[in-house]
Amino acid sequence: MNIGLREMALKGIIIKKVSIVKKMYFYYLLLLPVIAYFILFHYIPMYGVQLAFKDYRILDGIAGSPWVGLKHFIRLFTGPFFGQILSNTLIISFYRIVFGFFAPIVFALLLNEITNIWLKRITQTISYLPYFISWVILGGIMIEMLSPSRGVVNYVITLFGGEPIYFLTEPKYFVSILIISGIWQSVGWSSIIYLAAISSIDAEQYDSAYIDGANRFHMMLYITLPSIKSIIIILFILGFGGVLSSGFDQIFNLYNAAVLSVADVIDTYVYRVGLNDMQYSYSTAVGLFKNVVGFILVILCNFIVKKISEDENGIW
Amino acid sequence: MHKYCKTKGDIVFDIFNNVSMILLCICFIYPFWDVIVLSFSSPKTASNLGLRIFPIDFSLDAYKEVLRSEVIYSGLYNSLFRTIIGTVLTTILTYFGAYGLSKKKLPFRNAITLFILFTMFFGGGLIPSYMLVKDLGLMGSRWSLILPGLTNAWFLIIARNFIMELPESLEEAALLDGASPFQMICKIMLPLSLPIISVIALWSAVGHWNSWFDAMIYCKVQGKLVLQLVLRMILIEKTPAGTGILPGGVLYASNTKTTPETVKAASIAITIFPIICTYPFLQKYFVKGIMIGALKG
Numbered sequence: 307m308n309i310g311l312r313e314m315a316l317k318g319i320i321i322k323k324v325s326i327v328k329k330m331y332f333y334y335l336l337l338l339p340v341i342a343y344f345i346l347f348h349y350i351p352m353y354g355v356q357l358a359f360k361d362y363r364i365l366d367g368i369a370g371s372p373w374v375g376l377k378h379f380i381r382l383f384t385g386p387f388f389g390q391i392l393s394n395t396l397i398i399s400f401y402r403i404v405f406g407f408f409a410p411i412v413f414a415l416l417l418n419e420i421t422n423i424w425l426k427r428i429t430q431t432i433s434y435l436p437y438f439i440s441w442v443i444l445g446g447i448m449i450e451m452l453s454p455s456r457g458v459v460n461y462v463i464t465l466f467g468g469e470p471i472y473f474l475t476e477p478k479y480f481v482s483i484l485i486i487s488g489i490w491q492s493v494g495w496s497s498i499i500y501l502a503a504i505s506s507i508d509a510e511q512y513d514s515a516y517i518d519g520a521n522r523f524h525m526m527l528y529i530t531l532p533s534i535k536s537i538i539i540i541l542f543i544l545g546f547g548g549v550l551s552s553g554f555d556q557i558f559n560l561y562n563a564a565v566l567s568v569a570d571v572i573d574t575y576v577y578r579v580g581l582n583d584m585q586y587s588y589s590t591a592v593g594l595f596k597n598v599v600g601f602i603l604v605i606l607c608n609f610i611v612k613k614i615s616e617d618e619n620g621i622w
Numbered sequence: 623m624h625k626y627c628k629t630k631g632d633i634v635f636d637i638f639n640n641v642s643m644i645l646l647c648i649c650f651i652y653p654f655w656d657v658i659v660l661s662f663s664s665p666k667t668a669s670n671l672g673l674r675i676f677p678i679d680f681s682l683d684a685y686k687e688v689l690r691s692e693v694i695y696s697g698l699y700n701s702l703f704r705t706i707i708g709t710v711l712t713t714i715l716t717y718f719g720a721y722g723l724s725k726k727k728l729p730f731r732n733a734i735t736l737f738i739l740f741t742m743f744f745g746g747g748l749i750p751s752y753m754l755v756k757d758l759g760l761m762g763s764r765w766s767l768i769l770p771g772l773t774n775a776w777f778l779i780i781a782r783n784f785i786m787e788l789p790e791s792l793e794e795a796a797l798l799d800g801a802s803p804f805q806m807i808c809k810i811m812l813p814l815s816l817p818i819i820s821v822i823a824l825w826s827a828v829g830h831w832n833s834w835f836d837a838m839i840y841c842k843v844q845g846k847l848v849l850q851l852v853l854r855m856i857l858i859e860k861t862p863a864g865t866g867i868l869p870g871g872v873l874y875a876s877n878t879k880t881t882p883e884t885v886k887a888a889s890i891a892i893t894i895f896p897i898i899c900t901y902p903f904l905q906k907y908f909v910k911g912i913m914i915g916a917l918k919g
Contacts (some may be wrong), residue, residue, distance in 0.1 A: 328728065332803040333722040337734065340719030340773060342739055347770050351746025351754050368753065403845070419639050431902055432647045435654075438908075439896055440832035442850050443890055446857030450660065456883065458656060461671045479877045490650065498912055521631045555835065559858055580749045580838060593747030601744045 358591035371587075378591035387575065395571040398552040401485050409493045411538060412579055414500035415526055433494025441491075445559030448487050449474065475564035484569075488556060503534040538613050542547070547604035550596050572596045623900035660686065660858065661887035668884045683879035684888035694889070697849035700764065704848060705830040708768040712826040717819055720781030721795070721807060735779075742775040755840050767848070777822050780911070784818035785811070813919045820913035824904060831897070849893055856889050 319461045358378055360371040382388050390417040413433070420426040436444060464470060473479050513530050520528070554573040561569035572592065580589025659674035664681045688694055722728065723735060734891035745751075751770065760766035788811060798807040812819075842851065 329797075330719050330725075330727070330804060333725050333728050336718045336722035340722075340778065341717055341734065341737070343715070343772050344741060347751075347754070348741040348745060351750035352744070353751055354746050354750030357750060357753075368750075409667050416639055417778070419635070420643060421636060422640065425640060425643065429643050429647050431905060432650050434905060434908075435898070435901060436650070438828055438832075439894055440834060440850055442832075442834050442854045442857065443894060446886060446890055447657055449857065450657055450883070450887070451653050453883075456660075456669060458652070458673060461673060464671060468753070490653075494650075495912075498909055502913060508745055521635070523631065523635050541860055543879070544842060558835075559854070576748055581752065588751040590747060593749065597744055597747055604743050 307447070355590060355594055357587050358594045360587055362586040374587075378588045379595065381588060382592055382595065387570075390567070391570050392570050392576045394568055395550055395552050397568075398481055398484060398557075398571060401481060401550040402488060402552065403549075405485050406489055406492070407542060407545055409489045410496035411500055411534075413493050414497035414504060415530060417497060417501060418504050419522060419526060419566045430494065430523075433497070435494075436491045437490075437495035441555040443557045444487065444491060445556070448560060452483070474560065475566045477561065477565045480561070480565040480568050483560065484553070484556060487560075488553065499537065500534055503537045504530055507533045511536065536615070539614060543611050543614070545590075547600070547607040549603065550600045654898075657887045657890050661884060663884055665878065665884065668881050681879065681884075684884035685892070687880050687885050688888045688892060693804045693852050694844055694848065694849070694892070697847055697852040700846055701815050701831060701849040703867045704833075705827050706768045707769070708830045709826045711768065712773055713778070713819060713823045714770075716777045716781055716822055717812075717815065718807070719773065721785055721811070723778060723782045724785040726786075735782075738775045738778055747872055752839060760840065762841055762843045762846065764841065764846060766819050767830075767836055770836065770840075771829070771833075777825070781815075781818050781822060785815060788814055817910065820907055824907055825911060828897075853889055853893055858884055 312513050354368055357371070357372055359375060360368070361374050361377075362368070366372075417429060418428060420429065452459055452473040454472050455512045459473070460470040468616055471479070473483060508531065511533075512525055515525050515529055550572055552571045552573070554577075555570075557569055557571060557574055558577070561574065573596075576589050576593045576596070579585045579592065656674045658676050660668055661684050662677035662680055662682070663674070664679045664683075667678045674904075723731065723738075725731065746754075755761060755766050755770060758769075760769065792810055792814075793806060796810045797803065801809065832850060834848065834854055837848045837851045838854070841848075847855075
């Protein structure tokens with residue numbers, strides 16, 4: 307009797323264990339295609355990075371091509387283009403951070419103060435729209451807007467008595483065009499995260515500020531803004547992780563030979579030397595340089611953010 | 623916070639804020655409006671410098687010209703192909719993968735997650751990926767636009783986080799009732815996961831519809847060009863003077879009723895039309911997606 311019970315209990319445990327193993331087996335089965343995908347399309351290209359240390363020969367393939375050590379990196383660092391593409395990349399990223407980063411914060415603050423719910427909704431819908439349209443089309447639209455013979459920008463300039471400007475072929479305007487059109491494309495969308503943070507602020511704070519005689523502008527400045535401070539800091543630091551990626555899609559669809567001196571960034575350079583000039587190994591080396599530095603920056607920024615959010619007991 | 627009586631300063635602030643927001647909206651929407659008006663304009667007004675509020679002499683000729691060219695239709699077909707097939711495959715693969723990843727007891731779960739997350743921060747880069755597609759024999763095939771981007775770490779993580787919030791007791795109850803794990807997922811968990819599935823499907827669809835770079839490097843083959851690439855040729859590449867044909871093969875000077883600009887504008891309008899029509903209704907799902915992703919990030 308006693309033994310029988312024990313046997314049954316044991317059986318139950320075994321069945322349960324088997325069913326757990328079966329379940330786990332099933333979950334692995336679900337994960338298998340995903341893992342296979344990442345190996346094939348992400349880790350095999352990482353293996354292909356060895357190309358940066360080799361001279362690629364089509365007949366030998368990636369594995370069979372001869373090693374050349376740091377030849378391509380030396381060529382990159384001592385070559386005439388490196389200083390230019392690196393400084394172009396950093397300049398564009400710098401302005402993007404200075405203007406592009408703060409624009410959505412200001413936008414979110416103003417959006418939050420709109421009292422008319424319909425105006426608020428329409429503004430949100432309109433401002434998110436460009437984010438869903440590719441830079442091919444946005445680039446086409448920009449070309450039209452900035453056209454010296456038909457564009458509205460030059461119309462306004464002539465209205466004030468100026469001469470039409472060939473914006474897209476003028477190096478001194480190109481970076482500004484990138485920054486402004488970049489803000490146009492993403493300011494609304496980037497403001498969502500700040501709006502969400504604002505909506506979680508305790509309403510009592512506003513009540514007591516009101517009793518103390520604060521007006522709306524004061525509240526915005528002294529309650530709303532400080533409350534979202536931590537998320538602003540976090541996103542600001544994370545933004546530095548991407549300083550070497552300055553928006554390939556946008557630049558590639560707007561640049562041309564006339565502005566190459568300011569518009570050529572690492573990503574466009576990698577594309578041109580790699581796929582136009584077919585310098586596979588050299589292009590891989592340039593890309594690898596960018597990826598490694600970018601990786602270190604991202605890890606560093608994430609590390610700093612973690613430190614800060616632990617100290618601050620932040621939203622995350 | 624808006625229930626208080628307003629002070630003078632508040633009213634001034636309100637007016638200033640609302641007016642500046644309306645002006646900002648006009649700035650945001652005007653470029654689109656300008657191009658749409660241009661697409662309905664006749665050559666005479668199309669070459670003028672000025673604001674385009676309404677088409678002055680309304681004309682549909684640019685649209686006729688665009689819709690006459692075969693490359694637009696094949697582009698539309700190819701774009702729909704990659705968008706539909708790509709979205710379906712991405713959604714299925716991501717959801718089931720994320721389901722496996724959501725099980726806390728799964729051995730090596732953290733290692734697998736790290737394995738996937740790592741690809742967010744580091745990659746082989748352009749040339750190694752290009753060589754891979756070449757070696758797989760996908761060059762010039764429509765699958766080169768679908769397979770390399772089947773899923774990504776971001777989708778998997780937001781889906782995993784969503785599934786982890788679902789009550790596990792439901793799962794056990796279904797299994798106790800004799801359902802197979804697969805039935806359990808499809809009949810019980812999947813319907814509960816529709817919010818995250820729609821978010822992934824929508825992002826994936828927009829991504830596919832807007833992609834052009836992969837098509838440019840992997841699949842620049844006559845008859846297989848996606849719409850964005852056709853558009854890129856029409857809009858960005860230089861118009862050859864005097865031939866009457868835009869790059870990409872759209873005619874513009876078969877008559878005197880159109881100019882390169884009106885034809886370009888019409889092709890922009892045709893491409894953004896599906897987005898503009900559906901986007902206001904889908905907007906909240908996109909916002910929801912970014913919320914799920916951001917708060918757990």
